Amino acid sequence: xxxxxxxxxxxVMGMTNKKSxxxxxxxxxxxxxxxxxKAKKPPxxxxxxxxxKLSINESVPSRFSPxxxxxxxxxxxxxxxxxxxxxxxxxxxxxxxxxxxxxxxxQGTRLTxx
Amino acid sequence: xxxxxxxxxxxxVQEGDNSIINCAYSNSASDYFxxxxxxxxxxxxFIIDIRSNMDKRQGQRVTVLLNKTVKHLxxxxxxxxxxxxxxxxxxxxxxxPDKLIFGTGTRLQVFP
Numbered sequence: 001x002x003x004x005x006x007x008x009x010x011x012v013m014g015m016t017n018k019k020s021x022x023x024x025x026x027x028x029x030x031x032x033x034x035x036x037x038k039a040k041k042p043p044x045x046x047x048x049x050x051x052x053k054l055s056i057n058e059s060v061p062s063r064f065s066p067x068x069x070x071x072x073x074x075x076x077x078x079x080x081x082x083x084x085x086x087x088x089x090x091x092x093x094x095x096x097x098x099x100x101x102x103x104x105x106x107q108g109t110r111l112t113x114x
Numbered sequence: 115x116x117x118x119x120x121x122x123x124x125x126x127v128q129e130g131d132n133s134i135i136n137c138a139y140s141n142s143a144s145d146y147f148x149x150x151x152x153x154x155x156x157x158x159x160f161i162i163d164i165r166s167n168m169d170k171r172q173g174q175r176v177t178v179l180l181n182k183t184v185k186h187l188x189x190x191x192x193x194x195x196x197x198x199x200x201x202x203x204x205x206x207x208x209x210x211p212d213k214l215i216f217g218t219g220t221r222l223q224v225f226p
Binding site: 040 | 122146148155156157160213218
C-alpha cells in the first residue's frame with residue numbers, strides 16, 4: 001500500500017466555520033507534511049512532522065493548526081479562514097531512514113473559503 | 115517551443131519527440147532531488163530522483179541530469195506521449211532541516 005489518503009476531497013467553508021482536513025498513510029512513514037498549492041503555483045511547504053512531533057512551521061498563520069495524533073494520521077484544523085486561504089491542500093509522507101527518499105502525496109483537499 | 119506564461123512556463127512538443135524540462139535550484143546544501151508530475155486535480159506523482167553524488171540517472175523513458183556547479187537539474191522524456199501532458203516540478207531536499215521545496219514548475223503540452 002503506497003497510498004496517502006486525504007479527506008474530504010472538496011470542502012467549502014465560511015469564514016467563521018471550524019473544519020478539519022485529514023490525512024492517513026499506512027506505509028510506516030515517520031515524516032508527514034502539509035503543503036498549500038494555489039493555481040499555477042508549486043506546492044508551498046506549511047508544516048513538517050517527524051516522529052509525531054512538529055519539526056517545521058513555515059511561519060503559517062495560527063488559523064491553521066496541525067495535529068499528528070499517531071504515526072499514521074495527520075490533521076489540519078482550520079478556523080476563521082480568509083478567502084485567500086482557498087487552495088489545494090496536499091499531505092505527503094516519507095520514510096525517515098538513513099537516506100532521503102521520495103515523498104508520497106495524497107490527491108489533496110480542494111478548499112474554498114466563502 | 116518554450117514560452118513563459120504569467121506564472122507557469124509551458125513547453126509544447128509533438129508526440130514522439132523528446133522533451134527536456136529544466137529547473138534551477140537555490141540551495142547549494144541540497145543533496146537530494148526529485149521530479150514530480152502533477153495532472154490536473156491530482157497530487158504530485160513521483161517520476162525519478164537523484165542524489166547529489168550522481169550526475170545522471172535513468173528510468174523508463176526518463177533521464178535526470180544534475181549539474182551541481184551551476185545548480186541545475188533537467189528531466190528528459192524520450193518519445194513523449196499524450197499521457198505525459200502535465201505540470202512537472204523539480205523538488206530539492208536537504209537533510210537538515212527536513213524540507214522538500216518545489217521549483218516553479220513547467221507545463222508540458224503534447225500535440226499530435
